[in-house]
Amino acid sequence: MATPPQRNKVFFGTFVHSKTLAELEYLHNTAIAVNATGKIVAIEPDHTSLDSALFSLLPKLNWTADSVSATSTASPSHFFFPGFIDTHLHASQYPNVGIFGNSTLLDWLNTYTFPLEASLSDPAKARKVYTRVIRKTLAHGTTCAAYYATVDVPSTNLLADLCLSAGQRALVGRVCMDQLSPSYYRDESPEAALSATMESIKYIEGIDPAFDIVRPVLTPRFAPSCSAPLLQGLGKLAAERPDLPIQTHISENKNEIALVKELFPPSATGAGDDSYSSVYDAFGLLTDRTILAHGVHLSEFEAELIAKRGAKVSHCPCSNSAITSGAARVRWLMEKGVTCGLGTDMSGGYSPSVLEAARHAALVSRHVAMGGDDAAKLTVEEVLYLATKGGAEVVGMEGKVGGFEVGMEWDAQLVTLGTVGEDGGVGDEEDGNVDVFGWESWEDRIAKWVYNGDDRNTRMVWVKGRLVHERK
Amino acid sequence: MATPPQRNKVFFGTFVHSKTLAELEYLHNTAIAVNATGKIVAIEPDHTSLDSALFSLLPKLNWTADSVSATSTASPSHFFFPGFIDTHLHASQYPNVGIFGNSTLLDWLNTYTFPLEASLSDPAKARKVYTRVIRKTLAHGTTCAAYYATVDVPSTNLLADLCLSAGQRALVGRVCMDQLSPSYYRDESPEAALSATMESIKYIEGIDPAFDIVRPVLTPRFAPSCSAPLLQGLGKLAAERPDLPIQTHISENKNEIALVKELFPPSATGAGDDSYSSVYDAFGLLTDRTILAHGVHLSEFEAELIAKRGAKVSHCPCSNSAITSGAARVRWLMEKGVTCGLGTDMSGGYSPSVLEAARHAALVSRHVAMGGDDAAKLTVEEVLYLATKGGAEVVGMEGKVGGFEVGMEWDAQLVTLGTVGEDGGVGDEEDGNVDVFGWESWEDRIAKWVYNGDDRNTRMVWVKGRLVHERK
Incomplete structure (x- = not known):
């Protein structure tokens, strides 16, 4: 079998993806559920926490809590983006x-x-x-x-x-x-x-x-x-x-x-x-x-x-x-x-x-x-x-990968941007070269990532639901 | 006082700097001595080791061994370059x-x-x-x-x-x-x-x-x-x-x-x-x-x-x-x-x-x-x-910084490039994005650095002899 079966997964946080050529969609406080074959089966916005999202999602999906692994990030400098x-x-x-x-x-x-x-x-x-x-x-x-x-x-x-x-x-x-x-x-x-x-x-x-x-x-x-x-x-x-x-x-x-x-x-x-x-x-x-x-x-x-x-x-x-x-x-x-x-x-x-x-x-x-x-x-x-x-x-995979929609496969990355300390300290150098000062809009954060981001900002990577890379 | 006095320093390894607009000079197996005010006082090529360089340099410079701190690197993927x-x-x-x-x-x-x-x-x-x-x-x-x-x-x-x-x-x-x-x-x-x-x-x-x-x-x-x-x-x-x-x-x-x-x-x-x-x-x-x-x-x-x-x-x-x-x-x-x-x-x-x-x-x-x-x-x-x-x-500092010559000041960086393991492993991810496979000429290594290098390749930085940055 090409891909071993995975656990069900729930991701919680901010998701950013292309709605159209001209527009990115920002989904905050959102949960995305991915089944064992790597397919997105639910997208739920407006949750206050991962727990709230799980409470809502598990019964709908008929998933038990112990069948699910969850990845959650609430930092305003972290977001999920399509691979x-x-x-x-x-x-x-x-x-x-x-x-x-x-x-x-x-x-x-x-x-x-x-x-x-x-x-x-x-x-x-x-x-x-x-x-x-x-x-x-x-x-x-x-x-x-x-x-x-x-x-x-x-x-x-x-x-x-x-x-x-x-x-x-x-x-x-x-x-x-x-x-x-x-x-x-x-x-x-x-x-x-x-x-x-x-x-x-x-x-x-x-x-x-x-x-x-x-x-x-x-x-x-x-x-x-x-x-x-x-x-x-x-x-x-x-x-x-x-x-x-x-x-x-x-x-x-x-x-x-x-x-x-x-x-x-x-x-x-x-x-x-x-x-x-x-x-x-x-x-x-x-x-x-x-x-x-x-x-x-x-x-x-x-x-x-x-x-x-x-x-x-x-x-x-x-x-x-x-x-x-x-x-x-x-x-x-x-x-x-x-x-x-x-x-x-x-x-x-x-x-x-x-x-x-x-x-x-x-x-x-x-x-x-x-x-x-x-x-x-x-x-x-x-x-x-x-x-x-x-x-x-x-590559002939439209509707299958490249965005976050129910029915598409979970090919994604967790992006983390560096945050500047109050003393101007470099903090964790491994955060890379994107420096968020705290007052930037989400649009500005994304622009900073595009112009100064590198592999240090790509913290985790999944293909078809499977974790294929993680920066330690 | 603007800059506190430093110890005398000796650097040993490969030094690369611009000889002319068109040409880089590669000084291998070379020692550079920098005095307590941050000035380059000697450049000696053709040493087999740091010890050999020190043995030759110290008496000439009238330096005692314990007045000197030494930085040595013999790796073919490491070199000193002007700041x-x-x-x-x-x-x-x-x-x-x-x-x-x-x-x-x-x-x-x-x-x-x-x-x-x-x-x-x-x-x-x-x-x-x-x-x-x-x-x-x-x-x-x-x-x-x-x-x-x-x-x-x-x-x-x-x-x-x-x-x-x-x-x-x-x-x-x-x-x-x-x-x-x-x-x-x-x-x-x-x-x-x-x-x-x-x-x-x-x-x-x-x-x-x-x-x-x-x-x-x-x-x-x-x-x-x-x-x-x-x-x-x-x-x-x-x-x-x-x-x-x-x-x-x-x-x-x-x-x-x-x-x-x-x-x-x-x-x-x-x-x-x-x-x-x-x-x-x-x-x-x-x-x-x-x-x-x-x-x-x-x-x-x-x-x-x-x-x-x-x-x-x-x-x-x-x-x-x-x-x-x-x-x-x-x-x-x-x-x-x-x-x-x-x-x-x-x-x-x-x-x-x-x-x-x-x-x-x-x-x-x-x-x-x-x-x-x-x-x-x-x-x-x-x-x-x-x-x-x-x-x-x-900036009006010609002859003072920008190269490695006796009389110039030691404004320099130690550059380290990543080496690909035999199994293709990424090795130390913090090595950055320059991948040396081992067969590249020095000229090719420098080209790889220019096109894929980033701050991860800048391991140590000195100004006027003083260490001002070090990646841990």
Whole structure:
């Protein structure tokens, strides 16, 4: 069984989550009941205490007091928040975070990335790296991650094993790439790539048949590293298996876009135009289950096509700034009807934290605004929506995770902010860098968390009701 | 006496500091001797151990073994680094970090900033806020800070007292502003502003006559909030007191620049043109002791004028992105001959960390590069230079702090990076977010620190030889 049964749980305190893109909802003095399968079964506001909430909830739910474990916090600096959803990251690149020099995408891949990814065919190294990235992202409140592993099947499968055992919800993708990468690191043929993909899919389905925690994801690296027959084969597989999500990269960097135009002219794809999006579309890979990382330089036409197909965009601001890809126009994409979430994109992105991605999404949106479009700016509320509800939609789990509603699963974090003593003392240094002086509104506390928060503020993390991380 | 005498000290391990803008120097197996007044008196490379270094150093320095306290670290994940220099921040705005909404400079001042600054005339509140900001910045390795306080003299003096007692090197400026701010928060007249300024200068000179740790700094807030007579009076004072540094803001935001043009036409200043820089120049405030915060939208002419006068620029990338001021062209400024350092600019900037400012300087430079000038990108080495040696020059302490050379003072931090266990375990969580796997070069370790480091990596901090912060 993928997830061992849990006890019933009741949480009491303040809950904050995205009601809409523009608005956070604050539920104070509230109790949330989560059943043994990790599902939210009741939300009750206006209780004076945990005891009062239990007194009301237990009979309704037909739960006995000793079947329930309770987590309660009444501090005005503590709140429950939905777990973060990292819609794009390369587990295999984690050891390279922060290491990219002055490179841009194509030289970055050859210099830093392919050698590291290839080296993870060593199972001991893969175990060390994957264990670390899972623990690290959990510590930062990431309850669900859309992972790229490597070309290698056994270590991809190991990543799925490790996610399942750590209890981190994950899409795990074996990377398909049969051209343009060094000969030491690629699929030998389209057939070999498809067969390795099937092998990994079967394995992951075997360890978690209900997709409770881990699920496989079709993962063509990006168009330039896939031959037309490989893309075609993956499109066929996607059509045969409508339960499988798809993830790839798009329109990250201008040289990459030029390369795609060169490699995939309309004459080769049968597409009506030479856009990057149309290449995926021509091969049946632009679907409502497709996660497109980046989308920095999309044209008007492409944004409309993506919206029409229902494909989603993973915005990776830290990465886009770090390797000088560009500043994605997230407001514009959303106005075109494209669903967006956030990705750390390690190690193009330097940080394991979706909170840092949210912060940097706000900052990058201001750089877009500097170009003249003041409406481009994303608010604190909006970047937190992208980090949770938006992300859930991107990974195909809308209505299941990303917020606090009856029927959704309990993927959540307990956030604690530091409080400044009357003498200005630093108090408990492990409280981190958010300093609450006491007079701040709840909205201001949340803004402080977004701009100065880190993993020290994420005290406990649950996935599907199971406690998967706790700071001591 | 400003700083109580210390014991002689010897440090042993790896020392990393900026040799030039482009190059970090790595001194391994090295000992640095610091005398009781906090001055570096010897640097000896190529020792196999602390004992070997002491055996060589003590007789040369005529020190007895029991007069020396030693700090030694041989771990390949530990190194000594110069203390950071924050060339621009508002101590009084610290409680507002992260709180700015979607505002830009002029509305941000009125909405968020002036009310908070005004409230610090309450001495208890000022003590709480100032104590906190000093401890917080010390914890982030800031050994020297150029502070703006408020208009209020007693609490400005309190800030100087607190810096002196905490041992943080600081310029402390009473803010001069006699127009355009709300009536509840401004100097009553140019005369009142000058007299309050003198009062604060005298107080700070009284508590640290040799400027060992704290020194006063002339602080016209920025041109729009100062009348011509006030600027003139401050220019006169600056001429009479060539020992005093000057700090102000320049060219942060386009509306601000338009306002300056409106308020200070050449007919009013006698300047030859209507540029922002020429306003300060006309009043004798553009000197080689002047720290100009921001400089985002400077013209070619202004950059040349600033370089000619020897004034310095404090680059505040977190602030410039957060309140949508613009992307300063640091490479261009440096090529024009302008000396640059980094500022956190709290609370326009959201972070107390100069390391975060360094990281964001690299990222913002990439946004400048996206405009087409690939050479704009700043390297890890360059942003660390700005954070240390560049900053020292900006605050007028070049040759005294910012690096490890005989004759300089020991303003330093011990940096420790986390090491990943063989099982991928997170080890000591308090190690922070830099994960060293073991195979990284020293250059890569430094890059990892710049991109994922935080105060958890700053284990010990010294100013002028005195230990001023230690993480337990």
